[in-house]
Amino acid sequence: MNARTHATFGAVIVGLLLPLAAHAIDPAYAKKLERSGCTQASELQGCDINKTKAENAKAGFGTAPTPVAKPAAAAKSPYAGQWVAKATDGRTVSTIRIDPQERVWVNGKSVAAKRSDGALVFKSGFITYTIQGDRRLEGQDRWRNSDAGTSGAIVVE
Incomplete structure (x- = not known):
């Protein structure tokens, strides 16, 4: 056999095996x-397939990437942690997760953040979030919806 025949034979084998791989997961399990919002890999890390995407994202799974652990010195960011943006009536507007490297996820979706005047500022849709870096300043962690004209507090969870 020549090289062209080997390549054709290899393509046929791969073509026959691909449909088998597509049906390897039970349809109920896939659903x-x-x-x-879990993957097979995240399920092994604790993502619960019996919970919703929102519940798993709040726990750090699903569409939100799992942050890589860094040395203890990097964990000193005043912004790191789980936060909740609350409406004036107490309803949850959004859940926020900030890792020690100051990467931010709002409702499980990664958003860009920047430091501005001692605070971490980031935006999701029409809502701008501001979390103060000086934890001694109480009541300064706020969100504002520029479209609806509403605002409220952000509290650490």
């Missing part, structure tokens, strides 16, 4: 994975 649970989709509903939960």
Whole structure:
């Protein structure tokens, strides 16, 4: 056999095996994975396929990437942690996760953040979030919706 025949034979083998790989997951299990926002890999890390995407994202799974652990010195960011933006009536507007490297996720979606005048500022849609870096300043962590003209507090969870 020549090189061209080997390449054709290899392509045929791959073509026959691909459909088998596509059906390797049970449809009911695949549906649970989709509903939960988990992957097979994140399930092994603790993502619960019996919970919703929002519940798993709040726990750090799903569409939100799992942050890589850094040395203790890097964990001293005053912004790091789980936060909740609250409406004046107490409803949750959004959930916020900030890792020690100051990467930010709002409702499980990564958003760009920047430091501005001692605060970490980031935006998701029409909402601008500001979290103060000096933890001694109380009541300064705020959100504002420029479209609706509403605002409220951000509290650490």
